[in-house]
Amino acid sequence: MRERWREVWLLLLVLKTLGIQEGVPEESRGLACYQMGPTGGMNCSWSSRTGSGANTTYTLHYKSLKFKRSQSQSFPAPAGQNWVAIVRSSLTQGEDYAVWVEASNGTQITPRLTLTLHEIVKPYPPELHLEALSPEVIVTWSNPHWPQHFLQGLLCDLHYRESGAPNWIEVHEEDLEPGTCEFSSLEPFTDYEVRARCIPNDRKGVWSDWSPSLAFQTPEAAPVGLVDVWRVASTPVSGEPSLMLLWKPLDRRAARGVIQNYSIAYRTGIDGIDSHLEKPCCRASLPPSSTHIWIWANNRVGRTQPSSLSWEQQDLPVPAGVQVATMQGQALNITWEPSKDPQEGAPLEYLVEWAEESSSSKAESLGWVRRPASARSTLLTGDFRPQTAYQVRVYGLYPQGFGASAPVRAYTQEGAPSAGPGGLQDRSISKAASVISWEAIPLAQRNGHITHYTLYLAMPTGSLKTYGPIAATETSYNLSDLDPGTSYQLWMTGSTLAGEGNASSIHLFHTPDSRWEAVLASLLAMSLLLLLACIVGCVLRAKLLNLCQKVLPQWCWEKVPDPVHSRIMLHKDFHNYMGPLVQGLAMEEPPITQFEIKEPAEVKNQGYSALSQLESPPPAPPHSGGADDWPGSKPRIEEMVPSSPTLEEEQGEPTPVISGYEKHFMPTLEEVLGLA
Numbered sequence: 259m260r261e262r263w264r265e266v267w268l269l270l271l272v273l274k275t276l277g278i279q280e281g282v283p284e285e286s287r288g289l290a291c292y293q294m295g296p297t298g299g300m301n302c303s304w305s306s307r308t309g310s311g312a313n314t315t316y317t318l319h320y321k322s323l324k325f326k327r328s329q330s331q332s333f334p335a336p337a338g339q340n341w342v343a344i345v346r347s348s349l350t351q352g353e354d355y356a357v358w359v360e361a362s363n364g365t366q367i368t369p370r371l372t373l374t375l376h377e378i379v380k381p382y383p384p385e386l387h388l389e390a391l392s393p394e395v396i397v398t399w400s401n402p403h404w405p406q407h408f409l410q411g412l413l414c415d416l417h418y419r420e421s422g423a424p425n426w427i428e429v430h431e432e433d434l435e436p437g438t439c440e441f442s443s444l445e446p447f448t449d450y451e452v453r454a455r456c457i458p459n460d461r462k463g464v465w466s467d468w469s470p471s472l473a474f475q476t477p478e479a480a481p482v483g484l485v486d487v488w489r490v491a492s493t494p495v496s497g498e499p500s501l502m503l504l505w506k507p508l509d510r511r512a513a514r515g516v517i518q519n520y521s522i523a524y525r526t527g528i529d530g531i532d533s534h535l536e537k538p539c540c541r542a543s544l545p546p547s548s549t550h551i552w553i554w555a556n557n558r559v560g561r562t563q564p565s566s567l568s569w570e571q572q573d574l575p576v577p578a579g580v581q582v583a584t585m586q587g588q589a590l591n592i593t594w595e596p597s598k599d600p601q602e603g604a605p606l607e608y609l610v611e612w613a614e615e616s617s618s619s620k621a622e623s624l625g626w627v628r629r630p631a632s633a634r635s636t637l638l639t640g641d642f643r644p645q646t647a648y649q650v651r652v653y654g655l656y657p658q659g660f661g662a663s664a665p666v667r668a669y670t671q672e673g674a675p676s677a678g679p680g681g682l683q684d685r686s687i688s689k690a691a692s693v694i695s696w697e698a699i700p701l702a703q704r705n706g707h708i709t710h711y712t713l714y715l716a717m718p719t720g721s722l723k724t725y726g727p728i729a730a731t732e733t734s735y736n737l738s739d740l741d742p743g744t745s746y747q748l749w750m751t752g753s754t755l756a757g758e759g760n761a762s763s764i765h766l767f768h769t770p771d772s773r774w775e776a777v778l779a780s781l782l783a784m785s786l787l788l789l790l791a792c793i794v795g796c797v798l799r800a801k802l803l804n805l806c807q808k809v810l811p812q813w814c815w816e817k818v819p820d821p822v823h824s825r826i827m828l829h830k831d832f833h834n835y836m837g838p839l840v841q842g843l844a845m846e847e848p849p850i851t852q853f854e855i856k857e858p859a860e861v862k863n864q865g866y867s868a869l870s871q872l873e874s875p876p877p878a879p880p881h882s883g884g885a886d887d888w889p890g891s892k893p894r895i896e897e898m899v900p901s902s903p904t905l906e907e908e909q910g911e912p913t914p915v916i917s918g919y920e921k922h923f924m925p926t927l928e929e930v931l932g933l934a
Contacts (some may be wrong), residue, residue: 446479478515480560571659672706675759706754
């Protein structure tokens with residue numbers, strides 16, 4: 259028990275010594291003093307916690323420990339200020355002093371600090387100068403405020419770093435000479451900054467503040483490393499294939515200066531001639547027949563070693579089992595299996611390529627990274643866009659060409675589709691079933707991997723039926739249990755891992771009515787019967803014609819003579835003959851023919867006139883006298899005697915031959931006289 263009270267008493271004693279007791283406005287955190295230069299005054303400061311008593315007035319007390327030890331001097335600080343400067347005239351060089359701080363209520367808030375002036379000297383910051391940049395960088399410094407006659411010199415500390423780097427690098431003391439430093443391991447064409455601070459040689463003083471940074475840039479040097487080059491085949495607007503060569507600019511450390519241009523040498527597979535050209539960064543168009551290229555980067559000092567690429571053979575062993583996994587933070591993790599072939603061997607290295615699949619120009623969005631032959635995976639952290647489809651390939655590069663894997667589609671971040679399937683169509687397979695077909699969602703509107711489709715069917719009663727999930731690879735679906743002769747509305751949606759997307763446009767369709775089946779069956783039966791009748795008619799044609807001649811009237815089947823092939827037409831001039839009607843109109847009106855009635859006599863044919871030849875009836879049989887023998891009672895025979903020559907005789911044409919065939923078409927006597 260006694261030991262415990264002893265511990266409590268010691269703790270209270272410590273608190274009292276530190277000045278932390280009841281009634282103290284703020285708690286002090288320490289007192290520090292330094293002399294500014296060997297001839298300057300003393301500056302003392304203390305830190306305290308801010309609070310409700312932040313405007314408390316403090317007073318700095320100090321007294322000599324050699325002379326007048328019972329007297330102390332005070333320097334009050336303005337309200338809220340935690341430092342005091344004591345002028346040099348109030349101090350004695352080589353004297354020991356005790357210093358402490360009290361609050362306005364007389365409470366000591368800091369422990370007593372014992373010090374000697376020459377042990378708290380703080381030099382002013384040094385001034386830095388750049389003496390040389392080539393071949394080595396030389397930096398010097400000086401402290402004009404430090405007296406030359408002062409017994410002690412200064413020991414300085416030098417730090418440097420690349421501009422913008424977070425950490426400084428300290429130069430070892432053995433690498434420093436008095437007032438100078440030579441840098442021999444700096445990177446060419448790089449921005450650096452240097453700072454320094456000093457302390458008296460005996461290290462009993464206080465380090466000076468850091469000097470302002472001195473910035474400089476190291477001189478250029480010949481570039482190092484190899485240019486990272488790749489190629490892409492493209493088809494321009496003209497339709498002719500071309501070969502686009504792409505390369506990445508050298509990084510700052512490898513460039514070691516300003517890259518002026520890139521030199522390219524390429525070889526074509528036709529003639530094997532090497533051609534050269536110079537291009538700025540970072541693409542060039544080559545002939546499609548090119549098979550090899552070499553490329554260098556040039557600055558004002560020199561050039562890099564040549565980087566080569568060959569695509570003479572593009573069917574070499576390819577990496578297998580390429581898989582893409584989405585990682586957090588817009589990244590893609592690519593894995594593959596090695597490509598080995600006993601004949602070709604292992605590839606020199608692997609190249610992983612990616613590009614936006616829906617981009618119109620592959621070269622604009624193309625990116626690639628190279629990995630050593632021992633690698634089996636890589637993490638892509640490029641500037642990927644969310645909800646955008648990327649096509650990833652892995653190439654195995656060989657001295658004579660490469661082998662490319664099959665492309666793999668990947669998304670860094672998926673979203674719901676912004677559109678539904680398009681081109682909805684229906685096809686009825688029965689009165690109660692239809693096949694619905696559609697087109698896949700355009701790639702630019704999928705926003706992710708389509709996992710399935712969903713079909714919605716609006717019933718005439720107002721209810722809604724859902725069909726799904728439908729596999730993403732399907733492009734049609736069979737709807738059954740529909741009502742015949744009914745109108746339906748349907749639409750579809752697509753879904754990704756992010757959820758269901760927007761719906762497609764509404765498609766209307768109508769199932770066939772059942773009565774149409776009877777109509778279609780009747781039409782089909784009639785068509786079959788008609789076809790059968792035609793077949794029977796063709797087979798039994800002769801028998802059917804014979805039956806028609808026996809059953810039908812004569813005019814239905816009698817063959818009518820063809821006047822075009824008559825004998826009178828054969829004697830006419832075919833080219834000048836215009837037909838009887840036209841020819842009669844062209845002639846002048848024929849003269850009137852007079853007929854003379856004579857007693858019966860021997861019938862004589864007097865010729866042919868424009869009218870048809872008239873024949874008299876046959877003579878009556880002779881009688882043996884009686885009333886019938888008088889002359890007037892006997893039949894008269896009219897004989898047609900032309901009074902003038904016919905037109906044909908005047909024209910000297912031959913008299914046509916009248917046959918029985920032509921008489922068939924000649925008018926009767928009644929028709930000529932107009933009695934019919």
